[in-house]
Structure formats: structure tokens, C-alpha cells
Amino acid sequence: MSGSAANNESNGMSKICTVEEAVALVKSGDSVASVGVIGWITPDALLAGLARRFKSTGDPAGLTFYFPCGTGDAMDIKGMDHVAIEGHMKRIVAGSYVNPVDPKTGKRPELMRLIRENRIEAYSWPIGASMHWLREVARRGPGYLTKIGLDTYADPAQGGGKFTTLAEEDLIQRVNFKGEDYLFYPTWPLNVGFIRASTADEFGNLSFEDEPIHSSSLQIALAVKACGGTVIAQVRKVVERGSRPAAQARIPGVLVDKVVVDATQMMSTDVAHDSSFLGGQSWDGQTSDRLAYGADKIVARRAAREIRPGVTSIFGFGASSDAPTILLEDGHLTGGHYRDYQFTTEHGPFGGLVMSGWQFSANKYPEALLDGVTQFDFIDGGGCPFAALAFAQFDQQGNVNVSRFGVANPGAGGFIDIAYNATDLVFAGTFTTGGLEIGYEDGKLRIIREGKVRKFVRRADHITYPVRRNVMERGQRAKLITERAVFEVDAEGLVLIEVAPGIDARSQVLDLMEFNNVRVAPELALMDADLFRVG
Known part of the structure; x- marks a missing residue:
């Protein structure tokens, strides 16, 4: 002392x-x-x-x-x-x-x-x-x-x-x-x-x-x-x-x-106090949280289909953290069914609803809480077999980058621990960024304006996690989900397994990637039309 x-x-x-x-x-x-x-x-x-x-x-x-x-x-x-x-x-x-x-x-x-x-x-x-x-x-x-x-x-x-x-x-x-x-x-x-x-x-x-x-x-x-x-x-x-x-x-x-003493301290960004973040109260599996329609929502809908009841699922900051809100919007959490899912983040809340944006980290209506250091014990011990994370770049060697790109220097956050210790990985984000605009009509996805920045690059600016190597050497399973295409990662690299209706796999996917060793699945599937519904 x-x-x-x-x-x-x-x-x-x-x-x-x-x-x-x-x-x-x-x-x-x-x-x-x-x-x-x-x-x-x-x-x-x-x-x-x-x-x-x-x-x-x-x-x-x-x-x-x-x-x-x-x-x-x-x-x-x-x-x-x-x-x-x-x-x-x-x-x-x-x-x-x-x-x-x-x-x-x-x-x-x-x-x-x-x-x-x-x-x-x-x-x-x-x-x-x-x-x-x-x-x-x-x-x-x-x-x-x-x-x-x-x-x-x-x-x-x-x-x-x-x-x-x-x-x-x-x-x-x-x-x-x-x-x-x-x-x-x-x-x-x-x-x-x-x-x-x-x-x-x-x-x-x-x-x-x-x-x-x-x-x-x-x-x-x-x-x-x-x-x-x-x-x-x-x-x-x-x-x-x-x-x-x-x-x-x-x-x-x-x-x-x-x-x-600071009597005016905020609970968090734009939140003076909200008891729903503290748990200890009944919940009907519904909130007013909704995602605006756009490419991010399409990505979140497709990522949500990878989530399984009964599997502890951890979500990182960014597009991936929107997936639980999709389950909420579509009614999968009502009638007590939210108890079938164990959602968490790197900061220790368990149960309830993972938040996105500035409210990410805490969950609404949580059931339990670990402090941050103990949560990483849990993560490093393999406690989160399913992980949904964002991506800023993915390169020819199978490396993913979220830590440094363009003028952004966000660092890795909990990304590396989470990715290394999960069994099943989903990396979610738009196919390009910087002004991407999409539309959906007559059952087809339209790219109104392509993003200025390509995310599938020859060489990533930073290696946040070597995905392909860990798939090959440690048996991890990984997918990349975008608004127009879904890929699997195997020991040889990327395989295009799904494409959105209305999207040409060659000109609007493969030709916009800075490497040409992407294989196309023998039975290339169409992404479900329900993913693109407006609303």
C-alpha cells in the first residue's frame, strides 16, 4: 500500500x-x-x-x-x-x-x-x-x-x-x-x-x-x-x-x-443510463433496434444464417455485430427463444442482444458478465467455437486485415485472439467500399455505384490474421460473406460458392479482385432472394 x-x-x-x-x-x-x-x-x-x-x-x-x-x-x-x-x-x-x-x-x-x-x-x-x-x-x-x-x-x-x-x-x-x-x-x-x-x-x-x-x-x-x-x-x-x-x-x-466524483458521467455514447444493458429484468426477445436497408443489411442477413442455437457465438466490432439484430428483426428471439442463443463479445457480457456501432461491447438484456481479462481467458481457452468478424482487406495469400488500411489505424482489437481460437469463422463486409450503392428490383441485385476501394487485394496492408494458413494447418473453417458473393477458404485459397441474383460472377466479382487464383465451385449457388428483400 x-x-x-x-x-x-x-x-x-x-x-x-x-x-x-x-x-x-x-x-x-x-x-x-x-x-x-x-x-x-x-x-x-x-x-x-x-x-x-x-x-x-x-x-x-x-x-x-x-x-x-x-x-x-x-x-x-x-x-x-x-x-x-x-x-x-x-x-x-x-x-x-x-x-x-x-x-x-x-x-x-x-x-x-x-x-x-x-x-x-x-x-x-x-x-x-x-x-x-x-x-x-x-x-x-x-x-x-x-x-x-x-x-x-x-x-x-x-x-x-x-x-x-x-x-x-x-x-x-x-x-x-x-x-x-x-x-x-x-x-x-x-x-x-x-x-x-x-x-x-x-x-x-x-x-x-x-x-x-x-x-x-x-x-x-x-x-x-x-x-x-x-x-x-x-x-x-x-x-x-x-x-x-x-x-x-x-x-x-x-x-x-x-x-x-463526476455526477454527469455518461453510461456510454448517447446513453446517459439504460437499465436494459444491466440485465436482471424480463425480456420478450424484442427491442426497437433495426438496421437500415442497404448492403450492410444484406451481409448481416447472410451472416445470421451461419449462427446456430446452442453454440456460444462471439461477434467483433463492425458489420459482423449486426447479425444478431437480424435474428431479432425476423422474430427468432421471441417467445423465450433468445435463451437458445449465447451471444457474447470480447468484453464479457453473455446472453441477450449484441449491439453494433457506438453501443458495441455491452449487450442488451445480458444474463452474465465476465471482466475483460477473464473473458480473454475464456476466448483463448476455446470457449467461443463460432466467431463472426469484419474484414477490410483479404489478400492473395489468404490473409485478412482489419488493423491498418488507407488512413485508418484501428488496430486489431480482440480480433486475433477470437480468430485464432474459434473453430468456425465468418468474415463479413461489403465487397468494395467507399461509395458503394446498391439496389434491388425484379428479383435482382443491382450495383448502382461501385465502391472506390477494393477489398480483395493482391497484398494486404497489414496481416491481422493469416486465415488460409490456419485453415490448412489447424483445421479451422472460414467463410467470407459480402452483399454479392460468398466464399469459402480452403487450403488452396478462396472458392466462390454463392453469388447474388442479378450479379455476373465474372465481371462484378472475379474481375474486381486483384488476384486470379479464386476458384468457382462446380455448383455455384444463388444467394437466397429473401436476403435482399427491402425492409
Whole structure:
């Protein structure tokens, strides 16, 4: 326990303080870890306060930031974008980056500009590694050892997770242990931790009753304290010490040095509070959530047909997370049938409805919850045999890319852990992107305007996961689903197995791919017309 925490305990002093008092504890050169999953559980007031201090005083400078996941939405909950200031941020290590365009301003996050312009040292780790690494820091271990990520962009042979040329230090090593290759992530100290909860008492015992996910909150606190650092919690309210059952206090006050109260903190992007994300209430298998008609909805409808009752199914960020909403729209979850499906995400909710867009990560009407680190134990242990994920590029060698393409630098998120440990993989997305427009009439799909960007490329910009190799060597099964064609991946590459009615397989599919080793199934099937119905 730190000296300040020990004094607070012996003197009965409160740990409650202002944002300004809390961020004054951060020193130049510190390593600061912070929790957050898009808008969920982001300690936004603390990150904003730290940025304000730097802008007004020039301190603290030269900070290293450690974000296990993309933190904040870079809009009203800016999260990591608050501290994306040259001079303030020297280095960032993140499991993912918040990358989408702000619909209000049309701009991408400021952090993306710093990365594109090589203004900071930027690294991207798979979220599973970033979460499990915290556990090694907390137990004062030498580092995290894993096979997950070999031959991907995280592998030193493929760049070692470096996103800028200023990122010169090798934070990931490829090592041989007992005759086998692994990736090794050496530990280094964390000085400050920013975490968020719902409620604290004056001693700092934290509960999460209004938070639908917990992410790496506990593990950040454990890791920072193991390094002799300072843990600062942001909460919505304070209660009397001893007024809650012990089981509710998920983080004990001995791990917390300071508590800042922000009564206005949002549950997530555009959500002040919605109890449906917390579970514990009856559900009829219906919500008002609906997908707008278009190519994405066609993709989601086809992907939904791969989902099987009774199989724990995990969904990644992007087009793939729309598939459960299709099952909801079509009435498959009513009459208690939602209990036949076990939907989850990399962030730990089980049951209910997976959300998409800015609300992705938490489920509506969940039945159970694991914290983020334990969820990756579950994923890495093969607990999710079916996975639906997005794709930005797929190349001639059978590699899929979602981590870096064009001006986007989102990182892998949980993609690599999920893909490596599933048995059946679905990669869902439109065939091209950047202005694609489609129509459907007279039983035929029409491409009104082709997307400017091809997604089936000769060589992917990044290797997020080598699909074909793992199909060939580890027996995985994989499909790519688009609005106009469906492919299987086998040991030799891609096989076109379905094409949309009205689409010419040669001119509107094969000729738009930058490689010509795609085979056509002997009995090429038409995609079901019901997938294209308007509505």
C-alpha cells in the first residue's frame, strides 16, 4: 500500500478529491494506464482534466499512455483523444484505437492525425495481449508469453506492432521456448492508473452496479499498485462506508488512492443510463433496434444464417455485430427463444442482444458478465467455437486485415485472439467500399455505384490474421460473406460458392479482385432472394 493510502486508512481521512487535485499527482515521464471501451466505462473527466493541466502549465510532459482498449469515442466522450497532444503524449500502447469519422465534424480523431503524421511513438497490441499483460505486471512477472499473434502485424517479423517510425523500441519479442516459437511481451512499470466505477465510499471501495462491462478496471488497479503507483477512480456517486454488501465492492479500497466524483458521467455514447444493458429484468426477445436497408443489411442477413442455437457465438466490432439484430428483426428471439442463443463479445457480457456501432461491447438484456481479462481467458481457452468478424482487406495469400488500411489505424482489437481460437469463422463486409450503392428490383441485385476501394487485394496492408494458413494447418473453417458473393477458404485459397441474383460472377466479382487464383465451385449457388428483400 502506498504511504498516502496507509495514512488515509489510519486517520479515517476521505480519499475524495477534485479532478485538479487528482491529476496533479501525475508527473512528467510517468506511464499512465487507463480503462475504457469506446464510451463504456471511460474515466473521461480524469483524462480531460489531465489534458487541461498540460495545456495550462506544460506539465506533465513526455507521458506514456497504456490503453488496453480504444478508450472514448473521440466525440462527446473523447477519452484517449483528450490526451492526444504532442509533447504531452510521448508514447501510446493501445489494444485498439478509436478511428471512425465524427458525424458532427466529419473529422477523424486527433490521435489518428498524430499517428499518421508520425508525431508520437505509437504501438498497437492485440487486446488479449494488452489485458493479459496487466496480469503479469500485477504479479511482478517478467512478461506475457503467447502463441497468439505469431505471423501477424504484432510479430516482430511483421513490424512488431509499431504504428509510427518514432516507435523504435521493440516492445514485443519473438522467442523460442522448448523448441516452439512464441511472442513475448516484457513487462515495464505503470505509475498511474485511471479507472472508472459507479460508486465509491470514502475509503475507495468501488462497485459497478451501473456499468454493463468492467473491462480491465481491477487489473489496472492491481498492476499499478504492484509498481508502487497511484490509482485514481472516477465515480458517479459516493455512499457511506460499509453500506453495501461486500460482494458488490469489486475493487477494494486498498487498491485506490484517490476518488473523483463526476455526477454527469455518461453510461456510454448517447446513453446517459439504460437499465436494459444491466440485465436482471424480463425480456420478450424484442427491442426497437433495426438496421437500415442497404448492403450492410444484406451481409448481416447472410451472416445470421451461419449462427446456430446452442453454440456460444462471439461477434467483433463492425458489420459482423449486426447479425444478431437480424435474428431479432425476423422474430427468432421471441417467445423465450433468445435463451437458445449465447451471444457474447470480447468484453464479457453473455446472453441477450449484441449491439453494433457506438453501443458495441455491452449487450442488451445480458444474463452474465465476465471482466475483460477473464473473458480473454475464456476466448483463448476455446470457449467461443463460432466467431463472426469484419474484414477490410483479404489478400492473395489468404490473409485478412482489419488493423491498418488507407488512413485508418484501428488496430486489431480482440480480433486475433477470437480468430485464432474459434473453430468456425465468418468474415463479413461489403465487397468494395467507399461509395458503394446498391439496389434491388425484379428479383435482382443491382450495383448502382461501385465502391472506390477494393477489398480483395493482391497484398494486404497489414496481416491481422493469416486465415488460409490456419485453415490448412489447424483445421479451422472460414467463410467470407459480402452483399454479392460468398466464399469459402480452403487450403488452396478462396472458392466462390454463392453469388447474388442479378450479379455476373465474372465481371462484378472475379474481375474486381486483384488476384486470379479464386476458384468457382462446380455448383455455384444463388444467394437466397429473401436476403435482399427491402425492409
